Amino acid sequence: LSPVLTFEKDFPLKFPLLKVTQECVRLTKEIHTISKDVSKSDKDPQACLTVSYTSEPSTSGSQDTVQATSFYKSQPIIEFMCEVLDILDVNEQRERLPDSQRVKFAKEIKGLKIESIHCGQRRKYRVCNVTRRPARMQCFPLQLEDGQTIECTVAKYFLDKHNMKLKYPHLPCLQVVQEHNYTYLPLEVCNIFTIQRDIKKLTNLQNSSMMEVTAQSVPDCEQKIDDLIRKTDYDNVPYVQKCKSNNSDGRIEASRQRLSPAKLQYDGRKKQEALPKRGVWDLGGKQLSNFTAVEIRVWAIACFAPKSVLKDDLRNFVEQLQKISGDAGMPIIGQPCFCKYATGPDQVEPMFRYLKSTFAGLQLVLVVLPRGESRIYGEVKRVNDTVPGMPTMLVQAITVVKALPQRLSNLLVKISFKLGSVNSTLAPGVRQKVFNEPVIFLGADVTRPPAGNSKKPSIAVVVGSMDAGPSRYSATFRMQHNRQEAIHELSSMVRELLIMFYKSTGGYKPLKIILFRDGLSEEQFSAVLKHELTAIRDACAKLEADYRPGITFIVVQKPNRVSCAYKRKMPWKFGSIPTGYMIPDHITHGTASYTQLFDFYIYSNQSTRGTSRPSQYRVLWNDNPFDKEELKCLTYHLCHTGVRNIQSVSIPVPVYHAHLVAFRILYHLVERVHDSGDGPLQDLSRVIRGRFRNCNTLANPVSFKLLLKVALTEERGFKAVTKFVKEDEKAFLKVKVAPMNVALRKPGPKRIGEGTSNSDNSKDGTLSKDGAASFYVDTKKVMHFP
Template sequence: MMLNIDVSATAFYKAQPVIEFMCEVLDIRDINEQRKPLTDSQRVKFTKEIKGLKIEITHCGAMRRKYRVGQEHKHTYLPLEVCNIVAGQRCIKKLTDMQTSTMIKATARSAPDREREINNLVRRADFNNDEYVQEFGLTISTSMMEVRGRILPPPKLQYGGRVASLSGQVGWHSKQQACPNQGVWDMRGKQFFTGVEIRVWAIACFAPQRTVREDALRNFTQQLQKISNDAGMPIIGQPCFCKYATGPDQVEPMFRYLKTTFQALQLVVVVLPGKTPVYAEVKRVGDTVLGMATQCVQAKNVNKTSPQTLSNLCLKINVKLGGINSILVPSIRPKIFNEPVIFLGADVTHPPAGDNKKPSIAAVVGSMDAHPSRYAATVRVQQHRQEIIQELSSMVRELLVMFYKSTGGYKPHRIILYRDGVSEGQFLQLLQHELTAIREACIKLETDYKPGITFIVVQKRHHTRLFCADKKEQSGKSGNIPAGTTVDVGITHPTEFDFYLCSHQGIQGTSRPSHYHVLWDDSHLDSDELQCLTYQLCHTYVRCTRSVSIPAPAYYAHLVAFRARYHLVEKEHDSGEGSHQSGSSEDRTPGAMARAITVHADTKKVMYFA
């Protein structure tokens, strides 16, 4: 028997006067300078934040009464000036990006610090002197369990393939390989395996001209062209269109004009002033309405260009236009690649806590080539908080048909699915419903089509942490376990097939290894093969030149579901006080929401979600 002890952090509401809380929420510097009453949008925003919070009144002396604000059938009206927020209330709502960033910085602990903190907790708990522990005849070790792990060899990545031009001519470059070191590699001096030549492109700047001047846009264009040419994705000539715009209302008319005026338009680079409703509208129009490739970039990154930021932009642009950044070197891939195989990633995202109306979104992605580097996506709306993917059969069938077409008539002999976001209590449900749904999808295509299925669950939300017993083996500034560390003994299930794999280099805080459960395996892969395959897939994520914490298909499924949330957002309007939303997904029928997240036929051909 093992006892799992870890350190956790969460956000709490600060005990403070409600007036101060309102000023923080609405970004009011000084309440005494607030001459006008709150606008409608300010009231809506403040009401949303304070709803459900407990407050206490301060004008009754020693009798400090507490109230729960917002009871449905009992209205209580109190002046803000006499109200304080009660201490110790946990924030269950989704934090803003800034709040999340602040919290991570405040709570991040290097691996050695976290190890010391956990050991101190165990010593302070003094379990062996607890009367209940003694009553059961238990003794608990005060030291962490030691297990044997091993470091998997990283794959090699092939760069420097070919450049495909619009005319169809292909030019070959000398092939180059990258060898990851601690999950990181450098692309300098290398070119994309298949780079796309960009001849017709546009810039739409939604940041005010006073914050992003024309000379900054010109410099950004020059620097982007230089980096992209070096990467093997040549951008030829100046943008065919470069205009300023102000809000979401202008996105669709502008994009329609671009599509009709410039028939061969390949890409629209959209400059944004920060977090704005324009982003959701750009993705809605580009992905679902007109089928146009878009790449958003923050105004601060236009005004101050850096080679790293521009390189990251190129990684995303190339795959959005159908290119291939890099592939796993074929000669050292696992033997499962010897026959046609499709890799699937599946995930379901749910609305934030406290939202009881918005739907859950299920996404499944599938590899479309033998490398695997290109992926296609399918997405569905389903019932609120429903974790099991209801339409998995039709989604997998759709991806199998796309695989068949994109590979020139090959049928996958094996299907390997990485399923994200499922708890152990749902494993039986998964096998009963989702595994059956995959088999159904195959039989509906051909009655005798029965490829081998491997069903793997990926878990990140757990409290198992691995620390180096020997300090000399620690990696990076945070003293984490090295990338590629895998453990499949001691802390794993005694009879089931599971393992821990830390596939990434921890940059900040303590690395969290991913926990893999193999629920079904028709291919009878041994643990070495499956661990090696999983680790290699963690190196194929197109957005960066480093291995990531979960396999690329599972990561892409998460991105697709997250992008569909933006497709569901109806047009919002900027105002002086904030943004006003004209409609939301909860008001629409399931059919209307399904149509809203259906991507354009042209978009489906590429990795629009990258």
């Protein structure tokens, strides 16, 4: 249905669909009904029903689903400011707002629609800025009747023009219309415009509230969709009949296929295998690799949740953690050398520097965070990367209080990864033929700034596998224009990852490149594929003229409008489809089109709350001799190779790591904001505080710390002012990273410089006894890297 309905003069208007839509709020192709049971705090998500008509083609027609979004409350701006800034009583705020509070308020209200109430007729505006000066000091040029122009304050103008003495002249004004125009409104004469969708990024607490409101089981979700379709009565709508659209309430029965499970191998003192069950596997009795002779003796705890975590909770947490760590082969011995409470983010850096200078050989710092506190999290991440030699592990307060064995096992896996370990790899019995030759898996993503912020740049990240696990990954990133979807400097980024792969594997070049690309919509497929495929080819040609590895280009999407359910009731909570199931037809494109070869859906992780959603994979390019089934199974298995947890993830691990790197970089972008009522809001500089370029940020955190330690002692400029379109590469300090010690070669063909005769000691595509893939490559094909 069109978002805007036009009717003929004699067209009957009495039908259920029109009645339903008149009670709703229309947003593009969606209609929303505002729930009466909503929270009263600022910007808290409100449960809203959404009827969505997907625009993407499907062999089964339109798809109806139920979704939720959040709206702003219609309220005075003064109340909105108090909720944003946690001001209990505005009458007690007798001084002008500090710059920190003003900037926070400006970020929340910028871009919102407001209405003025001081005149008889209410006028609508869109906020573009918040003035630095209060209303009693903010001036603007006022033209008198005789043509003379004088400087007049906002408070005096309202007193003379509207006979209104402002109650809060010490508060700033809202700058509306255009920033170069001088149109200012005091806060007390404005209201938030009614029914306005919140398109900005929600906070952690707001996301939790949204999940509590919208989490529903599969039967409940089906019932709501059925009630909505029955209420609208599509079949009796004349326009629907004219379009000959079949909107029966029957569901489509799609075929399903169960993929072979991904079996994982732990390389501890004795090799053990783990078989995931519904996307989760148990660590009990399994030894984490590379920790047979390592003990954590010097460690500390910094608790930033004094209200929710008591001393007894910390004691119980330490006891349980030590018990499970001993079973996992990574014993945490003794009491922490430091265990103190802290309150705010300003205490993070002094505490870390105190620990660094006081306790020699400190191996680990556990940081306990309160629920929904993102400021402390960001500060810990920033200080963690700028104070070398301080491995940290952040823990939620609820994890410390409950101390559940499953959560503590997952925590130990993350700790071992932080200290440079490879916990698990794919077991030899489930490996596909693609691992018989050197192959690199790339994950690419462009993280854009939140909606409503058009000045921040986008972060383009490419992550590549560095071994045959695949379990080790390295990352590279660039800054680019915030509305540029294709990765502008993909050629140089892929070239860096190929060199890292060559060094870490002891001289092997990948014969296959499999790229998982996230963050694309269907209309961008053709342009992005043309640009990025050419960039990858160019990166290979720069390394060696005749180097032409096979490239597979797969777009990863997480569609929100696809919901599937079993015909029979599932015995577990919420009744979602279990992991490992794939949907190959009916709701897919079915055959090749001008934008893609084929597509499929996979349920790769189990939803903990609500109805699980599958991930959609669209194969846009494939030079490699993969059949469809092999590529589907490979994609599913790559969702289990994350070494930082004991459960599968919803997307392949290379793309998952690309997301992690992008969000980590966000905490190192220091934004200096300078604004006033006299000019536009300008971001003067964004300075990269973390030195991520050419670093094995995910592959080897320990070597990354050492690299930072060397980098911070150099007498060179580190501050790289990031431009919107292209970064200044000369501003970065180029430090060579030592290759990782990853033994992937068995006796066979020698590397360049060791001779050219082939050996018969290994066969093409064999696996060594320890389960690691043994690459067999002709020496004539080995790449000559600079």
